Amino acid sequence: MKYNNVRKAVFVVRRNRFICEIIIDGKKEDCHVKNTGRLRELLVPGAEVYVEVSDNPARKTKYDLIAVVKDGKIINIDSFAPNLATGEYLKKIYPDGKVVAEQRFGNSRFDFYVENGDEKGFIEVKGVTLFLDGRALFPDAPTERGIKHLGELCECVKEGYFAKVFFIIAADSEDKLAFSPNRAVGDEFAESLIKASESGVEICAFDCFVSEDSLGIKKRIPVVPNMKISD
Numbered sequence: 001m002k003y004n005n006v007r008k009a010v011f012v013v014r015r016n017r018f019i020c021e022i023i024i025d026g027k028k029e030d031c032h033v034k035n036t037g038r039l040r041e042l043l044v045p046g047a048e049v050y051v052e053v054s055d056n057p058a059r060k061t062k063y064d065l066i067a068v069v070k071d072g073k074i075i076n077i078d079s080f081a082p083n084l085a086t087g088e089y090l091k092k093i094y095p096d097g098k099v100v101a102e103q104r105f106g107n108s109r110f111d112f113y114v115e116n117g118d119e120k121g122f123i124e125v126k127g128v129t130l131f132l133d134g135r136a137l138f139p140d141a142p143t144e145r146g147i148k149h150l151g152e153l154c155e156c157v158k159e160g161y162f163a164k165v166f167f168i169i170a171a172d173s174e175d176k177l178a179f180s181p182n183r184a185v186g187d188e189f190a191e192s193l194i195k196a197s198e199s200g201v202e203i204c205a206f207d208c209f210v211s212e213d214s215l216g217i218k219k220r221i222p223v224v225p226n227m228k229i230s231d
Contacts, residue, residue, distance in 0.1 A: 001084035001085050001088060001214065001216065002213060002214045003051065003052045003066060003213045003214065004213075005052060005053040005055070006050050006051070006052050006053075006066070006212055006213040007024060007050070007051055007053055007063075008049075008050055008212070009022040009023060009029075009031075009048075009049050009050070009051050009054075009063070010022060010023040010024075010025075010046060010047070010048065010049065011043055011044070011045065011046065011047040011048075011049045011065075011068070012028065012045060012077075013045060013133070014033065014039075014043050017032055017033065017036045017093070018032060018036070019032065019033065019061065020033050020043065020065060022049060022051060022061070022063065022065070024051065029061075029062065029063060030060075030061045030063075031051055031061055031063040031064070031065050031205050032061045032063065032064045032065065033065050033066060033077075034064050034066060034077070034078040034079055034080060035065075035077045035078065035079040035127075036079070036189065037077075037079070037129065037139075037140050037141065038126055038140050038141050039068075039077060039129065039140070040140075041063070041130065042068045042070055042075060042077065042129065043068065043071070046144070047068055047069065047070070048068070049065055049067065049068050049069070049183060050065075050066055050067040050068075050069075050071040050074070050212040051064060051065055051066060051215070052066050062086050063076065064078070065078075066078045066081070067069055067210075069214055073171050073172070074171065074172075074210050074211060074212055075127075075131075075170055075171040075178060075211075076127075076170040076208075076210055077128055077129055077170065078213045078215075079127055081127070081164075081170065081215045082125050082126070082127035082168035082170065082215070083101070083111055084123050084215075085168060085208065085215045085216055085217050086111065086112065086121050086123070086168060086217065087099065087101060087112070087164055088127045088216065088217075089206075089216075089217040090112060090114060090123070093156065094114055094116045096116070096207065097114055097115055097116030097117070097119075098112045098113075098114065098115040098116070099112060099113075099114055100112065100114075100152060101190045104121065105122055105152060105155075105156055105161075106152050106155055107148075107152065108148065108152040110118040110122040110149070110152075110153075111123060111124050111125040112125070113164070115130070119162060120160075120161050120162070121156065121161040121162030121163055121164065122153065122161060122162075122163050122164075123163075123164045123165070123166055124149045124153060124165045124166070125165075125166045125168060126138055126146065126165065126166070126167050126169060127166065127168050127170050128167050128168060128169050128179065128205075129170050129171075130182060131171065131177070133181050134176060134177060134178065135177060135178055135179070135224075136167070136169045136173065136177045136178070136179045136180075136205065136221075137150040137179075137180055137181070137184075138167055138179070138182055138189075139181075139184035139185060140180055140182065140185070141185055142185050142186055142188070142189075143189060146189055146192075147188060147189055147192045149165070149190075150165065150192045150193060150195070150196040151192065151196075153165060153196055153201045154195070154196055154199040154200075155227065156201075156202060157199055157200040157201060158199075162202070163180045163196075163200070163201045163202070164201065164202040164203075165193075165196070165201060165202075165203055165204065165206055166204050166205075166206060167179050167203075167204065167205040167206070167223075168206055168208060168217065169205060169206060169207050169208055169221065170208060170210065171208070171210050172207065172208060172209060172210045173207050173221065174220070175207070175221075175222055178205075178221060178222040178223070178224050179205035179221060179222070179223050179224070180223075180225065181193050181225060190225060193225050194225050195219075203219065203223050203225065204220060204223070205222070205223050206218065206219065206220055206221065207219055207220075207221050
């Protein structure tokens with residue numbers, strides 16, 4: 001997926017979940033943050049960032065924050081981008097199949113429903129922006145919603161569907177990363193992920209091509225569900 005009219009800026013401060021301040025063209029401006037996660041290790045004063053400029057005059061903010069540079073790497077923080085990149089990827093791997101976004105099953109709405117020949121199933125997408133000691137980690141905060149989705153994916157398998165969770169690594173790891181659940185915020189999500197895998201849910205993590213104005217899935221990377229955070 002590709003953005004339009006992307007500009008470089010400097011991050012100043014995050015005022016709340018949705019609004020931050022940036023400096024662009026020498027002026028301080030309000031900017032919409034397209035991610036409600038904590039992002040504490042990324043959104044630090046003085047960080048180089050990339051914003052998309054909106055051409056909608058009715059908007060309260062002219063800019064959307066889409067990427068941050070950390071240690072020389074561009075990390076996409078737009079929470080919508082992993083779904084868009086996944087949609088493009090699924091259409092490539094299921095060229096003759098049916099791919100439908102935002103499909104309900106039980107008490108959850110999953111990101112994608114796929115029909116391909118005799119195969120039918122659901123895919124949930126999670127964007128990953130936290131990296132530590134050669135690992136891509138999710139979540140960056142406790143997530144009851146993520147645990148609920150894993151439980152519902154197990155129910156999909158019981159009903160005869162295939163079920164997958166895609167962890168989209170929003171930075172180019174250059175083949176140096178494995179994915180693990182982030183036990184630093186608690187073990188509940190990690191244990192739910194292991195249980196889901198044992199129940200037949202396929203756990204997939206993908207490295208990406210990332211630039212200041214694009215995000216695209218590159219290839220799968222290893223998943224290590226039992227990996228612990230070092231002290």
